Amino acid sequence: MQKERGFAKSKRETILITGGNGFTGRHACRYFMENDYNVVSVVRSDVGEVQGVQVEICDLTDAKRLNNLIKRIKPEYVLHLAGQSNANESWTAPIHYIDSNVMATLFLLEALREHAPLCKVVITGSILQYPINQSELPPHPYSLSKTLQVFAARSWAQYYDLNIVIAKPTNLIGPGPSTGVCSILAERIAHYEKTGENKILANIDLEAERVFLDVRDAVKAYHQLFISGKTGHEYEVSFGTQASLGKVVGILSSLSHESFEFPETRKSIQRVYVDSDIGCSVSHTLEESLVDTLKYFRNLGNG
Numbered sequence: 001m002q003k004e005r006g007f008a009k010s011k012r013e014t015i016l017i018t019g020g021n022g023f024t025g026r027h028a029c030r031y032f033m034e035n036d037y038n039v040v041s042v043v044r045s046d047v048g049e050v051q052g053v054q055v056e057i058c059d060l061t062d063a064k065r066l067n068n069l070i071k072r073i074k075p076e077y078v079l080h081l082a083g084q085s086n087a088n089e090s091w092t093a094p095i096h097y098i099d100s101n102v103m104a105t106l107f108l109l110e111a112l113r114e115h116a117p118l119c120k121v122v123i124t125g126s127i128l129q130y131p132i133n134q135s136e137l138p139p140h141p142y143s144l145s146k147t148l149q150v151f152a153a154r155s156w157a158q159y160y161d162l163n164i165v166i167a168k169p170t171n172l173i174g175p176g177p178s179t180g181v182c183s184i185l186a187e188r189i190a191h192y193e194k195t196g197e198n199k200i201l202a203n204i205d206l207e208a209e210r211v212f213l214d215v216r217d218a219v220k221a222y223h224q225l226f227i228s229g230k231t232g233h234e235y236e237v238s239f240g241t242q243a244s245l246g247k248v249v250g251i252l253s254s255l256s257h258e259s260f261e262f263p264e265t266r267k268s269i270q271r272v273y274v275d276s277d278i279g280c281s282v283s284h285t286l287e288e289s290l291v292d293t294l295k296y297f298r299n300l301g302n303g
Contacts, residue, residue: 014038016075018060018108019082020053021045023178024124024169024215028079029053031219040073042082060104063111070111077226080108080123083149086179087128087142094141101145102152109156109164120163122225125150125234127170150234157232165229167222170238173289174215175296182212182248182293189256190297201253201260206246213240214284221280228279235278241286251290 015032019025020041029050033039039053046055058069060082084090084100105123112119126146130138138144150166157164173182185201192199221237229235253260284292 012036012038013076014040014073015077015079016040016042016070016073017079017081018042019080020050020055022081023176024172024218025081026050026176027174027215028081028219028222031216031223032079035223037077040075042069060108061099063107066104066107067111067114070108071115074116075119076116078108078112078119078121079222079226080105080121084145085126085142087140090140090142090145094144097141097145098148101142102148105149106152106156109153109162113156113160113162117160117162120165120226120229121153122165122167122222122229123150123153124222125166125168127168127238129168154232154234163231165225165231166234167225167229167237168234169218170211170213170236170240172215172218173212173286173293174284175292176215178215178293181210181245182252182290183297185249185252186290186294187297189252189258189260189294190300192260193256193258193298199258199260201249204245204249206249207244209242209244211238211240211242212248212286212289213238214282214289217280217283220283221278224278224280237278239278239280240282243286248286248290251287252294255291255294 015037017025017028017039020029021043025041029039029041033050033053041050041053041055042058043055044057044059046057056069058065060066082104084097090097112121128143129146129150130136130143132147132151138147153164153166156162171180172178173180181204188201217240218237225235
């Protein structure tokens with residue numbers, strides 16, 4: 001990958017990426033490493049790291065250990081990707097979601113306030129967070145946790161003059177270990193191709209529309225927010241492609257030699273966000289993203 005233009009630096013600055021072994025984290029580690037940053041990946045386990053990146057194992061809910069880590073690293077930038085993101089799972093573990101998404105964020109910001117107060121922080125919110133001042137409650141504990149996370153982060157930015165920017169990504173797609181709908185569909189196709197098992201592809205609302213953005217384009221947007229994002233502001237990272245799930249299924253099906261069955265669909269509701277002006281554009285089309293996603297799952301287990 002060529003280096004991004006317009007981001008020349010006089011020295012290698014350190015960026016600390018939480019959740020560095022997750023779906024977005026792996027792409028972020030690789031991207032910032034290739035753009036001459038000293039990358040520190042913070043993970044809870046040493047699985048799936050990006051080669052050449054410094055790895056630090058730390059549970060972000062361990063405030064003391066996290067404080068010591070920030071004291072030692074003193075990063076110039078932090079990309080906070082870590083957290084829990086399964087809405088269904090959040091019903092059975094609501095306190096775990098509050099700890100992972102809210103308290104871990106506050107422990108991180110407190111450590112930065114003490115040891116790296118000039119650090120610029122990009123925190124990834126969620127399209128499922130709710131405005132804190134509306135009468136309707138968040139629909140599930142995950143949404144509540146992301147709502148509180150962003151509200152707390154914006155409060156810390158104002159209370160303590162911290163340089164914090166909020167990014168609200170849309171549905172991110174692309175190669176890697178994601179639990180998003182496109183990855184679920186691609187994984188099933190790859191599995192059926194190998195096993196010939198029951199080829200019921202999905203029970204989804206084919207008419208439902210989403211804004212899909214390649215994870216690699218989202219990472220570039222996060223980079224831009226480090227450069228031009230305003231403290232305390234929220235930015236919709238949703239400059240991708242709006243498409244129905246039926247179109248996604250059609251593209252993925254066309255990439256396979258197999259045919260698939262579709263059960264009776266269930267209806268779903270999701271808000272669609274408009275683009276925000278963060279100076280980024282799509283470099284991966286929806287079709288290219290889905291090709292790479294399917295290729296990733298086809299290659300799993302092949303060494």
